[in-house]
Amino acid sequence: MSELINAFAIAGKAALGFQAIFFALLAIGINVHFGYTGLLNFGQIAFAMLGGFGIAISVSQWGLPFWVGVLVGVAAAVVLALLLGLPTLRLRADYLAIVTIATAEGLRLVFRSVSATPVTGGTRGLSAFNRDFIDLAPWDTGRRYDILGTSWSGGELWVAAVGWLLVILFSLLVWQLMRSPWGRVLKAIREDEDAVRALGKNVYAYKLQALVLGGVFGAFGGMVYAVNTGSANPDQYQNPNTFLAYAALILGGAARVLGPVIGSMLLLFILQFADTGLRALISNGVIPDELLTSTDVAQIRFVLVGLGLILLLVFRPQGIFGDRREVMLDAR
Amino acid sequence: MPADIGSHGAHAARPDELSGQAAPQRLAQAALRDLPWEVGVAKPDPAIVVDGVTRTFGGLTAVSVDHLEIQRGGITGLIGPNGAGKTTLFNLLTGFDQPNTGTWSFDGRPLGKLSPHQVARLGVVRTFQLTKALSRLTVLQNMLLGAQGQRGESFARALLPGTWRAQEKANTERAMELLRRFKLDAKKDDFAGILSGGQRKLLEMARALMSEPKVVMLDEPMAGVNPALTQSLLGHVKDLREEGMTVIFVEHDMDVVRDISDWVVVMAAGQVIAEGPPESISQNKAVVDAYLGAHHDAPLTVEDEDRMLAEDEAALAEERRGRHSADTTDGKRTTR
Numbered sequence A: 001m002s003e004l005i006n007a008f009a010i011a012g013k014a015a016l017g018f019q020a021i022f023f024a025l026l027a028i029g030i031n032v033h034f035g036y037t038g039l040l041n042f043g044q045i046a047f048a049m050l051g052g053f054g055i056a057i058s059v060s061q062w063g064l065p066f067w068v069g070v071l072v073g074v075a076a077a078v079v080l081a082l083l084l085g086l087p088t089l090r091l092r093a094d095y096l097a098i099v100t101i102a103t104a105e106g107l108r109l110v111f112r113s114v115s116a117t118p119v120t121g122g123t124r125g126l127s128a129f130n131r132d133f134i135d136l137a138p139w140d141t142g143r144r145y146d147i148l149g150t151s152w153s154g155g156e157l158w159v160a161a162v163g164w165l166l167v168i169l170f171s172l173l174v175w176q177l178m179r180s181p182w183g184r185v186l187k188a189i190r191e192d193e194d195a196v197r198a199l200g201k202n203v204y205a206y207k208l209q210a211l212v213l214g215g216v217f218g219a220f221g222g223m224v225y226a227v228n229t230g231s232a233n234p235d236q237y238q239n240p241n242t243f244l245a246y247a248a249l250i251l252g253g254a255a256r257v258l259g260p261v262i263g264s265m266l267l268l269f270i271l272q273f274a275d276t277g278l279r280a281l282i283s284n285g286v287i288p289d290e291l292l293t294s295t296d297v298a299q300i301r302f303v304l305v306g307l308g309l310i311l312l313l314v315f316r317p318q319g320i321f322g323d324r325r326e327v328m329l330d331a332r
Numbered sequence B: 001m002p003a004d005i006g007s008h009g010a011h012a013a014r015p016d017e018l019s020g021q022a023a024p025q026r027l028a029q030a031a032l033r034d035l036p037w038e039v040g041v042a043k044p045d046p047a048i049v050v051d052g053v054t055r056t057f058g059g060l061t062a063v064s065v066d067h068l069e070i071q072r073g074g075i076t077g078l079i080g081p082n083g084a085g086k087t088t089l090f091n092l093l094t095g096f097d098q099p100n101t102g103t104w105s106f107d108g109r110p111l112g113k114l115s116p117h118q119v120a121r122l123g124v125v126r127t128f129q130l131t132k133a134l135s136r137l138t139v140l141q142n143m144l145l146g147a148q149g150q151r152g153e154s155f156a157r158a159l160l161p162g163t164w165r166a167q168e169k170a171n172t173e174r175a176m177e178l179l180r181r182f183k184l185d186a187k188k189d190d191f192a193g194i195l196s197g198g199q200r201k202l203l204e205m206a207r208a209l210m211s212e213p214k215v216v217m218l219d220e221p222m223a224g225v226n227p228a229l230t231q232s233l234l235g236h237v238k239d240l241r242e243e244g245m246t247v248i249f250v251e252h253d254m255d256v257v258r259d260i261s262d263w264v265v266v267m268a269a270g271q272v273i274a275e276g277p278p279e280s281i282s283q284n285k286a287v288v289d290a291y292l293g294a295h296h297d298a299p300l301t302v303e304d305e306d307r308m309l310a311e312d313e314a315a316l317a318e319e320r321r322g323r324h325s326a327d328t329t330d331g332k333r334t335t336r
C-alpha cells in the first residue's frame, strides 16, 4: 500500500516537473500547428533544441547574459520556422511534414558533429549556463524541499514555477488568439485552404505566422529542459520527443487550449506511475522475474502508454477535452 | 423576366429602357440587346475581358478562349457539356490555376499575375463546384470568414479585442441577415459539416456574398438544391444583379439558364462556340451540334421534353402489353 502511495507521489511530481512543462510547451506549439492550422510539423524538437542551445551557446561560449541567450533562442526558432515554411507552405501539406522530420534529425546530427564541437560542445554538449537564472529564485536553491511526499531541489522548484507560468501565459495567448478573427482564419485553413483563398485571405502568410508562433513555443520548451538539467546536449533532443508531444496533444484533445497541457501532465504521470509501480511489483515478486525484469520496465511503460492511447482513440477519439461532435464530422 | 424576353423581339431596340428610370436588371439586358450574336462580341461596358487564354493538361486543351467580354451588372450564364472547360476557366480567372498563354482583366486591371486572394480582394469572388464548407467551423463562423478588411485578422490586433469587437458585431449582424435570406439562420451555431449538400451550396454562396463582391462566379450553385429552393435561389441571384453585382454562373439546367441570364456563353471542348441572349442559344446550330452532341434530337424545352416522355411511356406501355401477351402464350417467360 505504501508503495502504491509512493508511486503515486513520484508520478505526481513527474506530472508537475520540468519534463511535463517541456512536453506541454512542445505540444502547445504543435496544437497551433496541427490542431488549429492543420500543419504537419514532425520536427518540433528541432525548435526546442535551438531554444536550449540558444541559451547554452550564448552564455557558455559567447559570454552573453542569460536573457540575451533567451532572445537568441527565440530568434533562432523564428529563423528555422521561416526556413522550413517559406519553401514548403505553398506546397501540399505533406511537404512540410517531410522537411521538418528530416531537418530535426539533420540538425541534431550537425550539432553533435565534430566540426560543430567548438560551438555546440559536440556529443558532450554544454553546461554551466543557468546560474544567472537559478540565482533569481526567491528561495534558497541550495537545499531541498519536501512537497507532498516528494523531494524537490530549490532550483528544480524555481524552474517548475517559471515553467508553469510560461505554460499559463502561452495558453492564455493561444486562447485569446483562437477566439479572434485571426484564429478563425487559421481554423478555416485547417478545413480547406482554397475556400479561404477564395475569400481573400493570404493563406501562405497565415501558415507562416502559425509555424513561427508554434515554433517559438517549442523553443521555450527546450529552454526549460536545458535550464533545469543545467546542460544542453544534442542527444537530449531526439525526435521521438516530437511524437510524445503529439501523443500528449491527442490525449488531451487537439484544438483545445488546455488539451496539450493536461495531456502532457497525464502522459508524464502515466509513464512515471507505470515505471515506479512496475518496479515495485517486480521487487515484491508479484510479477515473476521470468515475465518481466526491472530492466524491461523503461520500455514496457511506453507500450502501456501506447495501449492507453489506442483505447482512448477507440472510446474517446476527441481526447479528454475534445468535442466528440467535431471529431465525428470526419466520418461523413 | 422570361415574359419580358418574349414580349420584346430579340433585336427590337427600346431606347426608353436605357434611360435612368428603367429597373436595374433591364439595363444589362437592354444594353446587350443590340449586340450581334457572335463569339467574342464587344460588350458596351465589360467588367471582365479575356484575351487568348489557353490552358492545356498534357495533350488536352481544356480552355482556349480567344476573346470574351462579360457585361457589368448582368447575369451571364456559362454553359457547356461536361468537360467543356467551364470550371477550368473559373480557376484561371480567379488565380487558382495558371494558363499557358493569355491575359485577362477586371475593370481594365490585368489579373494575370495575381494570386487567388488578391483577385478576391479586388472583388472577384468565386464558389466551387465541389462545395467547400468549412466543416468544423460553425455556420456563423463560415459567414464571418467572408467579411473583408477585418482588423482582427492581423496577429497583433487579434490580441487587442477592443480594436475589432465593434467590427465583429457589425459583421455578425450582416451575416445573420444573409443567413436569414438563405434560410440558414436557425443553423447558425451548428457545425457546417452537418449541413446537407444543398445547404452547403447555400452556405457557400452566402459566404461569398459576405465579402461584398463586385463579380461573383458561381460554379453550379443550383446543383443538388431542391426545386423550391432553386426558385428562391434564382430570386437571390436576380437580387444580386439588382444590387449592381456582375454574376457569372455555370449551370446545366437550361430552364434555369433561360430564366435568369441576360447573356449566355456556350463552351465546348475548351472553346467559346456561341454567345448571345438566352433565346438565341436553342436556335444555334453549333450549340445543338456540340452541346447536345449525340443526343441530337433531345428535347430543348419542357414542353418538348414532356411530349417526348409521354411518347416514350406510351411506346413502353405498348411494348409491355405485347410482351405480356407473349408471356401468357409462352407460359415460361417472366416479365421484368
Ligand SMILES: Nc1ncnc2c1ncn2[C@@H]1O[C@H](COP(=O)(O)OP(=O)(O)OP(=O)(O)O)[C@@H](O)[C@H]1O
Pocket: B057, B060, B062, B080, B081, B082, B083, B084, B085, B086, B087, B088, B089, B129
Ligand atoms: N488538373 C487537371 N489535370 C488534368 N486534366 C484536367 C485538370 N483539370 C481539368 N482537366 C480536364 O480539363 C477538361 C475540362 O474540365 P472542367 O472541369 O473545366 O470541365 P467543366 O466544363 O467544368 O465540366 P463539368 O460540367 O462536368 O463540371 C476535362 O477534360 C478535365 O478532365
Ligand SMILES: [Mg+2]
Pocket: B086, B087, B088, B129, B219
Ligand atoms: Mg465544372
